[in-house]
Amino acid sequence: MAQTAGTDVPPKGRPVRERILAAADEHFYAEGIRAVSADRLIAEAGVSKVTFYRHFPTKDDLVLAYVERKAAVERGVLEEFRERSADACDTLVAIGRGISDMSCSPGFRGCPFINAAAEYADPDHPVRRAIAAHRVWFAEYLGELLGELGVADRAAAVEQLIFLRDGAMLAGYLSLDRADRAESIVRAGRAVVEAARTDALT
Missing domain, CATH: 1.10.357.10 (Tetracycline Repressor, domain 2)
Structure with missing residues (x-):
């Protein structure tokens, strides 16, 4: 997904936080929490690291x-x-x-x-x-x-x-x-x- 200057444009208006949580919901449950890295969820949600950590300062927060x-x-x-x-x-x-x-x-x-x-x-x-x-x-x-x-x-x-x-x-x-x-x-x-x-x- 194309991004501009670290900003995220949610597909069809879906909030960024919801995209991150949806990725976490899928992968944490299917594979285990420790097995899924923050980098993987960042890529899955199509967000920048800056945006991810703005919503969830640590993985434990997520x-x-x-x-x-x-x-x-x-x-x-x-x-x-x-x-x-x-x-x-x-x-x-x-x-x-x-x-x-x-x-x-x-x-x-x-x-x-x-x-x-x-x-x-x-x-x-x-x-x-x-x-x-x-x-x-x-x-x-x-x-x-x-x-x-x-x-x-x-x-x-x-x-x-x-x-x-x-x-x-x-x-x-x-x-x-x-x-x-x-x-x-x-x-x-x-x-x-x-x-x-x-x-x-x-």
Whole structure:
């Protein structure tokens, strides 16, 4: 792409920052964060180094933006599931089927948050804190759904549902056998919820 004096003209008006983030989103997820250099993303986005570092002073700043963008997209999808579902039970079923659909899609490489966390060992790093914040949000989201289903003591059930989600994402990446995956996830989720309801009655 032709550039003039280090300035970038986004194709079809697409903002430069979005072009950089789109390149990061594709390559960080497909190949791993450490494996993708800033120079490669600069070339992929068709921007100058000056422009790249003006938007993202360090690669870690870009990784943080990538993780936050992934989190925002996932939150939007989960809220849409809740808006479109008849009740909390239907929402949980939609989540299970959504995980199955995602894990069967081309290019699926597991959970982007777990993948990113594996590359940042320090739990106090801003990237890890962003991942932790998103998982806290997800736990609260599940807790609200369980509350609507009459589960009073929700902490253990939320933890189990998150274990189920994480395990399903990992299995989806590693396993070639995808038959009946959605129903398996939904059945396991129902078992967690029913056990929590039963505990609440005893």
